Amino acid sequence: MTASTTQQIILTGDRPTGPLHLGHFVGSLRNRVAYQHDYRQYIMLADAQALTDNMEDTGKVHRNVVEVALDYLAVGIDPAKSTIFIQSQVPELAELTFYYLNLVTVARLERNPTVKEEIRLRGFERDIPAGFLTYPASQAADITAFKAHVVPVGEDQIPMIEQANEIVRRFNRLAGRDILVECKALVPEIGRLPGTDGKAKMSKSLGNTINLGASEAEIRAAVKMVYTDPLHLRVEDPGHLEGNVAFLYLDAFDPDKAALAEMKAHYVRGGLGDSVVKKRLDLVLQELLAPIRARREEFAKDRGQVMQMLKEGTMVARETAAKTLDEVRAALGLSYF
Numbered sequence: 517m518t519a520s521t522t523q524q525i526i527l528t529g530d531r532p533t534g535p536l537h538l539g540h541f542v543g544s545l546r547n548r549v550a551y552q553h554d555y556r557q558y559i560m561l562a563d564a565q566a567l568t569d570n571m572e573d574t575g576k577v578h579r580n581v582v583e584v585a586l587d588y589l590a591v592g593i594d595p596a597k598s599t600i601f602i603q604s605q606v607p608e609l610a611e612l613t614f615y616y617l618n619l620v621t622v623a624r625l626e627r628n629p630t631v632k633e634e635i636r637l638r639g640f641e642r643d644i645p646a647g648f649l650t651y652p653a654s655q656a657a658d659i660t661a662f663k664a665h666v667v668p669v670g671e672d673q674i675p676m677i678e679q680a681n682e683i684v685r686r687f688n689r690l691a692g693r694d695i696l697v698e699c700k701a702l703v704p705e706i707g708r709l710p711g712t713d714g715k716a717k718m719s720k721s722l723g724n725t726i727n728l729g730a731s732e733a734e735i736r737a738a739v740k741m742v743y744t745d746p747l748h749l750r751v752e753d754p755g756h757l758e759g760n761v762a763f764l765y766l767d768a769f770d771p772d773k774a775a776l777a778e779m780k781a782h783y784v785r786g787g788l789g790d791s792v793v794k795k796r797l798d799l800v801l802q803e804l805l806a807p808i809r810a811r812r813e814e815f816a817k818d819r820g821q822v823m824q825m826l827k828e829g830t831m832v833a834r835e836t837a838a839k840t841l842d843e844v845r846a847a848l849g850l851s852y853f
């Protein structure tokens with residue numbers, strides 16, 4: 517990026533409902549670490565959004581704010597480059613949400629594929645908290661408050677970005693000028709990691725995760741359980757790669773692509789046992805996670821310092837959001853004095 521181009525802005529975030537895992541790492545964390553050098557990056561701990569389906573367990577959300585912040589620091593998010601902040605402490609976002617809710621219909625919210633899938637997973641049926649149904653409007657507020665151009669997220673968040681852009685277009689049309697900025701989702705090639713059990717998605721609620729802070733023994737135990745090829749009974753049998761989680765993980769994490777290609781060919785031909793594949797996977801994951809775990813432990817020694825960092829980041833974020841809110845209010849005829 518040259519000095520003459522205006523700097524591109526990133527806004528992204530996670531709900532702090534549990535520790536981050538390899539799914540987050542693949543879906544967005546790797547991109548956030550890589551992009552923080554060239555973009556002005558804001559990373560939000562979406563505690564308020566997390567409450568939309570956790571009002572019965574607010575303590576869980578509260579506790580996980582610092583845990584997720586530790587995960588960010590551990591993977592290499594640098595607070596000198598990225599502004600990390602807490603959503604609930606930026607009330608400007610709530611006010612923006614309040615206005616944006618008038619720019620979406622209930623029917624459109626009900627059609628949002630991400631919301632639909634989450635409603636199904638949570639078994640809400642008809643008893644959907646209104647705040648949950650409408651959280652795409654709040655997510656649009658998060659993104660637009662910072663006039664973000666780019667949002668690094670996992671594949672499942674694409675409908676959220678589409679809906680945010682619809683709100684932006686409607687708002688700008690009503691305002692008669694481009695106050696808000698449309699954004700692009702930044703989704704990596706491997707945008708979703710299956711769970712260790714072979715289910716489509718790695719997710720805490722499905723209990724099929726490998727956490728970024730996992731111990732050596734936890735990694736080893738998880739790798740043992742990884743779903744492979746149920747038809748591959750004897751070593752000499754030909755193996756299948758489709759849906760084979762061990763190979764999907766190696767695709768995502770093994771730096772030696774040439775050796776991996778050879779291993780795949782051997783597996784498909786027959787004569788390569790799952791234990792060899794899993795041994796490689798264990799090695800790759802241990803090497804990936806050992807430095808992350810070490811950095812996490814280091815930062816975890818001083819949670820007070822982590823909270824101080826979040827406080828400073830939140831102050832910076834608030835200033836930016838307040839500027840956008842002023843413009844939005846003015847455009848809506850809501851400035852009087």
Ligand code: TRP
Nearest residue numbers: 527528529530531562565655658
């Ligand atoms: N919906 C995201 C999640 O489920 C969290 C989130 C809230 C977010 N606001 C955002 C992500 C804005 C990107 C941009 O984890």
